[in-house]
Amino acid sequence: MADEKKAAAKAAMKEEKAAKRAQRKETRTQLWQAFNMLRKQDKMFLPLVLLAILGLGLVGFLIGLLWGGEWFMLPIGLIFGVLAALWIFTNRLQKSVYSRAEGQPGAAGWALDNLRSGVGMVWKTHNAVAATTQMDAVHRVVGVCGIVLVGEGEKRRLKPLMAQQRRRLQRIASQYPVYEIYVGDGEDEVPVAKLQRAMVRLPRNIKKDEVHSLYARLEAMDTQQGNPGLPKGPIPRGGSMSGLNRRARRAADRKKK
Secondary structure: OHHHHHHHHHHHHHHHHHHHHHHHHHHHHHHHHHHHHHHHHOOOHHHHHHHHHHHHHHHHHHHHHHHOOHHHHHHHHHHHHHHHHHHHHHHHHHHHHHHHHOOOOOHHHHHHHOOOOOOOOOEEEEEEEEEOOOOOEEEEEEEOOEEEEEEEOOHHHHHHHHHHHHHHHHHHOOOOOEEEEEEOOOOOOEOHHHHHHHHHOOOOOOOHHHHHHHHHHHHHHHHHHOOOOOOOOOOOOOOOHHHHHHHHHHHHHHHHO
């Protein structure tokens, strides 16, 4: 019996190690694919990476010359250069992804799903709390700033949706500030690539722990009133709205049952 348990434990450990190796391999493959994509699309990417690594390595070497330890400071400079190159990679990759998503229906919802949380910062997103058949949508985000309504689409059609959502929020969350952001390239609009920056710049009005309870209250309100929403993420160009409407009606029917 003891031998069987040991054998089972060894088998489980072996499977776990194999799964971790497969995960690491998949991550390396994805990073390599992203690197090659960025290298082909962004002509400045490789020069900037080389400049960061070699430049900071040279800076470390020169600092070492002043202190009499140039060969000690050279690898330290190269390490900082690699870190800077990784920052350049992630930053320019993010810009490339945002530029490809720009203008697609659902791009703002996708960007909101990928908001980065920082120190004292947390975001809870509900995509498409309101939408039109022309694929205009209002997304709701709860954060330390309060509540943010983010609209993407035709501003003329979005304004009634924004007003409707404000009235809904007044019923149970009137004590919290509500901000409106329109995504686009027009006047008083925020491009998708700058949406994160616009959200972070909003003032902090509530505590981090309060964000979760407020989000739960708003979700309960949606459940009671019925709000199927739309699928998350950018919708490919030429996508059929009729299929989305059918799925939305089915989701509403399931909630009623």
